[in-house]
Amino acid sequence: MAPDGRIAPPDVQQAEPIPDAARDEIDRLLTSGDLFRYTAPQDAPVCRLESEFAALMGVRYALAVSSCSAALFLSLRALDLPPGARVLVPAFTFAAVPSAIVHAGCVPVLVEVGDDLRIDLDDFAAKLPGASAAMISHMRGHTSDMDAICAMCDTAGVPVVEDAAHSLGTRWHGRKIGTIGRIGCFSFQSYKLVNAGEGGMLITDDPELAARAVIMSGAYEHNWKKHPGLQNSYMLWQNRLPLYNMRMQNLSAAVIRPQLPLVEDRVARGRANHDRVAARLDASPWLAVPPALPGEDRAPDSIQFRLAGDWTDAQVRDFAAAAAARGAPVQIFGLSPDNARAFWNWQFLGDLPDLPKTRAMLMRTADVRLPARLSDEECDLIADALAGAAAAARS
Numbered sequence: 001m002a003p004d005g006r007i008a009p010p011d012v013q014q015a016e017p018i019p020d021a022a023r024d025e026i027d028r029l030l031t032s033g034d035l036f037r038y039t040a041p042q043d044a045p046v047c048r049l050e051s052e053f054a055a056l057m058g059v060r061y062a063l064a065v066s067s068c069s070a071a072l073f074l075s076l077r078a079l080d081l082p083p084g085a086r087v088l089v090p091a092f093t094f095a096a097v098p099s100a101i102v103h104a105g106c107v108p109v110l111v112e113v114g115d116d117l118r119i120d121l122d123d124f125a126a127k128l129p130g131a132s133a134a135m136i137s138h139m140r141g142h143t144s145d146m147d148a149i150c151a152m153c154d155t156a157g158v159p160v161v162e163d164a165a166h167s168l169g170t171r172w173h174g175r176k177i178g179t180i181g182r183i184g185c186f187s188f189q190s191y192k193l194v195n196a197g198e199g200g201m202l203i204t205d206d207p208e209l210a211a212r213a214v215i216m217s218g219a220y221e222h223n224w225k226k227h228p229g230l231q232n233s234y235m236l237w238q239n240r241l242p243l244y245n246m247r248m249q250n251l252s253a254a255v256i257r258p259q260l261p262l263v264e265d266r267v268a269r270g271r272a273n274h275d276r277v278a279a280r281l282d283a284s285p286w287l288a289v290p291p292a293l294p295g296e297d298r299a300p301d302s303i304q305f306r307l308a309g310d311w312t313d314a315q316v317r318d319f320a321a322a323a324a325a326r327g328a329p330v331q332i333f334g335l336s337p338d339n340a341r342a343f344w345n346w347q348f349l350g351d352l353p354d355l356p357k358t359r360a361m362l363m364r365t366a367d368v369r370l371p372a373r374l375s376d377e378e379c380d381l382i383a384d385a386l387a388g389a390a391a392a393a394r395s
């Protein structure tokens with residue numbers, strides 16, 4: 001019950017539950033102590049997860065690692081970019097993404113993002129000359145125009161890495177997000193569709209990139225023999241690449257594997273929840289949910305919406321306070337203190353560019369988690385609390 005007597009919306013921070021099927025395997029691992037992915041001669045849980053994930057995505061190679069950030073870092077290292085290489089990245093992303101670029105010795109070049117939460121293609125085209133790679137964050141699961149981006153990058157000979165941390169299950173004109181660029185990276189951190197606490201996956205069809213990433217992830221000595229295929233490539237790179245030790249451990253794989261068969265259902269439920277809440281928010285004169293692009297089939301685990309029309313910062317803060325009081329807390333990307341998605345907080349990058357479009361979007365865009373497990377009634381409570389808070393802030 002909310003303080004004013006209304007039925008309170010649910011706690012949306014709770015992650016997706018772990019299926020019971022994980023328990024036997026976790027017990028087995030705890031009993032044997034076999035937690036390291038390379039101890040078993042074959043069929044370790046991490047190895048099985050890699051083959052299952054590759055099959056799910058329809059790609060040749062999948063490498064399980066400790067986080068999506070690790071996968072992003074390994075992608076750039078696998079591409080063998082020279083120190084100081086410029087990597088385009090949307091300015092609306094999570095701080096860990098430009099951080100992965102810096103970690104790989106490269107220089108992030110922030111690209112403007114519009115009110116629709118998609119990459120500004122004019123700014124992308126303007127910044128592409130001189131870039132060595134593009135790291136496309138499908139931020140909060142929103143897909144930018146991948147046809148246009150890939151066409152520009154192909155012409156310029158620039159490889160695309162997809163940051164699909166929030167996009168497992170999203171499709172772009174029928175193609176699975178994460179399989180469009182040279183490399184795709186996914187997250188299993190708890191707020192994602194598949195919850196392992198932490199974890200990541202790198203996928204690619206390119207044998208050379210896969211071999212390089214496997215070795216650098218920490219397949220030391222001849223542990224690469226436990227990854228199928230690629231034997232010649234591994235021989236080529238043996239001892240010639242650093243070992244960054246970003247491996248996944250067996251317990252994480254045991255938690256993830258029983259969730260993979262649930263992905264399709266979670267995607268359908270997440271999309272239904274999102275569209276149900278979006279319809280109610282769009283009915284408010286003060287709120288607007290950016291629509292999907294044509295050809296984009298979303299797999300949302302959260303909802304973002306604009307405070308439409310003219311709002312002052314004070315009114316936006318009143319809205320956030322009223323939503324919290326109604327039990328539906330929101331983050332306004334640009335107004336919540338030290339938000340890791342507001343590019344001006346990424347002071348580790350040094351001189352930050354002026355990005356007026358992205359800044360304006362962040363100052364007026366709200367973010368609410370919307371896990372797939374919510375019921376229709378719970379979605380309605382959230383939507384009504386948000387619409388009510390907007391009306392109160394504007395009254």
Ligand SMILES: Cc1ncc(COP(=O)(O)O)c(C=O)c1O
Pocket residue numbers: 067068069070093094096097137138139140163165166186187188189199200
């Ligand atoms: C867009 C985006 N990319 C990458 C990451 C990093 O994922 P991980 O926590 O698995 O490193 C996140 C984390 O939430 C994210 O939101």
